[in-house]
Amino acid sequence: MELIEGHRPIQPAEGIPVWDVDPYSDANLTNPNLYWEELRSKGGVVYIPRYSVLAVGRYLSQNYHFDTQKREERHGGAS
DSSP states (O other): OOOSTTOOOOOOOTTOOBOOOOTTSHHHHHOHHHHHHHHHHTOSEEEETTTTEEEEOSHHHHHHHHHHHHHHHHTTTOO
């Protein structure tokens, strides 16, 4: 997989659902409600291999994950 800007593909941690979807497809961009419903039904975090990304569909989950990352960055990797 070739990614842009020097990004590297990731491997999701064990237990993270893998979802083979294109969030940028015409269907999902035209009517994103079905995409968001399915994303939320899969849990807090899913891996989308087409773009080698983790997707978070719930505010509280994404808030927790990104706040944890910010805390770790401020404290040199330890939260």
